[in-house]
Amino acid sequence: MVSRVGHRPLLPVALASLSTQHPSAMSSEILSQIDQFLESQSDRFEAQLIELLRIPSVSADSQHASDVRQAADWLVTRLAACGLSTELIPTAGYPIVYAESPPVPGKPVALIYGHYDVQPPDPLDEWITPPFEPARRDGNLVARGATDDKGQMLTHVQSVAAWLQTVGHLPIQVKLLIEGEEEVGSENLEMFLVENRERLACDCVVISDTSQFAPGRPAITYGLRGIACYELRLTGPKQDLHSGSFGGAVTNPAKELTRLLASLIDDEGRVQVPGFYDQVEPLSEVEREQWAALPTDEQAFQQQLGVKGLSGERGYSQLEQRWARPTFDINGMWSGYQGEGPKTIIPARAGAKFSFRLVPYQDPAKITAALQAMLESQLPPGVEMELIDYHGAPGFVVPLESPYVQAASRAIEQGFGTRPVMIREGGSIPIVTQFAEQLQAEVLLLGWGQDDDNTHGPNEKFCLADFHRGIRASAHLWHHLAALPDSV
Amino acid sequence: MVSRVGHRPLLPVALASLSTQHPSAMSSEILSQIDQFLESQSDRFEAQLIELLRIPSVSADSQHASDVRQAADWLVTRLAACGLSTELIPTAGYPIVYAESPPVPGKPVALIYGHYDVQPPDPLDEWITPPFEPARRDGNLVARGATDDKGQMLTHVQSVAAWLQTVGHLPIQVKLLIEGEEEVGSENLEMFLVENRERLACDCVVISDTSQFAPGRPAITYGLRGIACYELRLTGPKQDLHSGSFGGAVTNPAKELTRLLASLIDDEGRVQVPGFYDQVEPLSEVEREQWAALPTDEQAFQQQLGVKGLSGERGYSQLEQRWARPTFDINGMWSGYQGEGPKTIIPARAGAKFSFRLVPYQDPAKITAALQAMLESQLPPGVEMELIDYHGAPGFVVPLESPYVQAASRAIEQGFGTRPVMIREGGSIPIVTQFAEQLQAEVLLLGWGQDDDNTHGPNEKFCLADFHRGIRASAHLWHHLAALPDSV
Secondary structure, eight states: OOOOOSOOOOOOOOHHHHHTOOOOHHHHHHHHHHHHHHHHTHHHHHHHHHHHHTSOOBTTOGGGHHHHHHHHHHHHHHHHHTTOEEEEEOOSSSOEEEEEOOOOTTSOEEEEEEEOOBOOOOSGGGOSSOTTSOEEETTEEESTTIIIIIHHHHHHHHHHHHHHHHTSSOSSEEEEEEESOGGGTOHHHHHHHHHTHHHHOOSEEEEOOSBOSBTTBOEEEEEEOEEEEEEEEEEOSSSOEEHHHHTTTSOOHHHHHHHHHHTTBOTTSOBOSTTTTTTOOOOOHHHHHHHHHSOOOHHHHHHHHTOSOOOOSTTSOHHHHHHTSOEEEEEEEEEEOOSSSOOOEEOSEEEEEEEEEEOTTOOHHHHHHHHHHHHHHTOOTTOEEEEEEEEEEOOEEOOTTOHHHHHHHHHHHHHHSSOOEEEEESSOOTHHHHHHHHHOOEEEEEEOBOTTSOTTSTTOEEEHHHHHHHHHHHHHHHHHHHTSOTTO | OOOOOSOOOOOOOOHHHHHTOOOOHHHHHHHHHHHHHHHHTHHHHHHHHHHHHTSOOBTTOGGGHHHHHHHHHHHHHHHHHTTOEEEEEOOSSSOEEEEEOOOOTTSOEEEEEEEOOBOOOOSGGGOSSOTTSOEEETTEEESTTIIIIIHHHHHHHHHHHHHHHHTSSOSSEEEEEEESOGGGTOHHHHHHHHHTTTTTOOSEEEEOOSBOSBTTBOEEEEEEOEEEEEEEEEEOSSSOEEHHHHTTTSOOHHHHHHHHHHTTBOTTSOBOSTTTTTTOOOOOHHHHHHHHHSOOOHHHHHHHHTOSOOOOSTTSOHHHHHHTSOEEEEEEEEEEOOSSSOOOEEOSEEEEEEEEEEOTTOOHHHHHHHHHHHHHHTOOTTOEEEEEEEEEEOOEEOOTTOHHHHHHHHHHHHHHSSOOEEEEESSOOTHHHHHHHHHOOEEEEEEOBOTTSOTTSTTOEEEHHHHHHHHHHHHHHHHHHHTSOTTO
16 A cells, blocks of 8 residues: 555545444454553553663763663664564664564555654753653653653554564554654654655554643644754854943843844744745634634643743734744853852853744745844844754644544544544644655654643653553554555 | 041142152152062062962852952951051951051041952853962963952052061051952942941042053043943743743743843944933043043954954944943843753743943932833733842042042052053942042042953953052052142
């Protein structure tokens, strides 16, 4: 089923009709056998997750290089032990872990994608327990990477293992592709993808790196925002200067930094980079209505974040602002004296990390060029700038009508005991667009996490019940993909 | 001569006529005896300065509390050894070192002010040699506090010691007042001043904490800028958030910080705090002409700072911008992730240290109130602010015609071999206005430093030849003050 080229016509399969179909008696027996096996293995699955979370595989920090490699080795050992044909593929950066089960003629091929690297754990002093010593609290496992993405990625590894250890084989061919550079832009994976289209050929890509809509409300995410991510460095005098003796004549890099960054957005929350909104499509009325119907509790949301109010682009609801509108955020900033008490200097340097979240059809490269020109045009004499383009990825949407989406919906219903809702997500998985483009495959974003999992902050967590529900949904997914009519 | 109240009429003494007066044969003999003594002691004077510079008396950093006290103790030992009546006076913060010589009836009283605390040494990695291990380089002594103010302050201690060890007494009464909180606002000294007006009564206050106009161009500084110094802290969500999941709806404290700080100044370099310029007096044509006539080398200035251009308030020369116009500078700034690589978060907090340099007649308290109101009025929902008012001091000018200024001019001419020029200085010595107001005394700012001494930056230095010239000028100053006509 893999040899097709170009886009397929989409089958208008109604979600309701599919989700009430009954599997054959035999497959029903197989699934209940697998469910029993999963239940019996739950302690072992958690122990494995804890083992992986103990490895501080922070890809952004070169001091953790050997830890990142250790996480890759851990996965290779685990996948090979399941009986999968497994390979550790070197890249210019961190290696790619690849494994596959045998082909199943006439059945679809699913490529499972995940990542074994994690975000830096800073600020360290806000963790209640150390980030790389997983702790159980309130039904959650707390550790850096618990939900993003070690915990979620492992649900698929374990569902595959469960099929192999119970049935002895999988009902479809699965290919596992697990990288170590997702948190720093996936550049080497992108190259690997382009160069290995044949090997990676598949019908759908399964990714669990997103969230449910809310606790007890599993979701399929049909849209993601893109990202464009930068560091701006300003250099002024060759060293810090006395602000009394020199202030007023010498250009202050910190002052210029605030001026440049403030110029990037207006009072209505609209980004000011020339041409920024040129490719942004307005939201459809259908989407706006569907989202408005989703239950949201503004009070609880603010309380969860610890804020007394929100602000954002004027004219859009909170979900619209977070899911489908582009943004500008400063992620980090530094200059001069940060210690106790005053210090009256003109700092020699100032810098900031900042990012735009993009929506489908915005082009990161075009935005980078316009940004660079805009910043340079505003630079006064006495300060030099360097703009570092960390990485960019366009936004992404999948058709709601896809039969793969329907199969996933059924699997989630069985794994979680309730039908998933269709949502978008404000975050970015830069590789998603690449998968869709390079492999011409449908991408299924099946998130088992929660919005308050603190994925990039301190005390990241993953609900252990959802971990096990995710494994079950994943195990059922292979069955439902195998059951899809041949014409797909 | 101390019992006067209110302002005295100023004597129109011409500088030229005074500087050509010849001292009596006896005083000439005394001065040459002192000059010889100073020359014989130069190694010992340098050794003493090095000893004091080794003490890391950083008043802004509470980790250095015992070091700051050690510097005070060092001075007490030194001054008592000279035979001065010496006292270590406790305050709510760091102690005040006070010493005095016996009264000399019919002669003026000079109060010598200095400080034994220093600025923090950050950024540490830019020092060529460690900040508290004084090193000799290119005729300079390099160490934190070398010029600001340990080296300069010590010139007066040593000139007083020289008189006592050669002549056996001073020709006037000197009172030494050396504090340990100049770099953090001198609050306790201000209280001490108000409460000890009788004890500190004097005709002139001598302070060496400024610079010469250029190497070989000693100067008397007749004006200083004031200062208003703040820290702004913004608090958003209770912890860092994923900028994908939450970006667009959640107020970003770093973004708001740049917006607030950028709003404080316009494109022409004018501060936007309401009422900021209300009390600012325009520069006189005479001053503008005098300063325009001072030799300045724009190329060399920029090269010294390592910049390719300057910027500042439109319509003013570089000296005017630095000496006599108010400014806004950011001194430090922080938020979110400052490590290697990208990290896509909305930071929980952001903060900045910033300061205004003020000119005579601007009122720091009024500016603080207007600033607070201006910032608060711009704060969006979802972020809380705290404005910390570190310290403020108004600007200062002294009359050029004062006979004390003339006496100082003569002493400097003998100490440095050339007549001083009359300049202003952009820095602030917050206590100066207090001296003038509380003691009704003339303040003489006799700086032995250089503009490129890096007083608040790394590799602070003090020219050793100027150190010795300063001691000689100081020793001659006591003589010339004693020689002033009784009617002063």
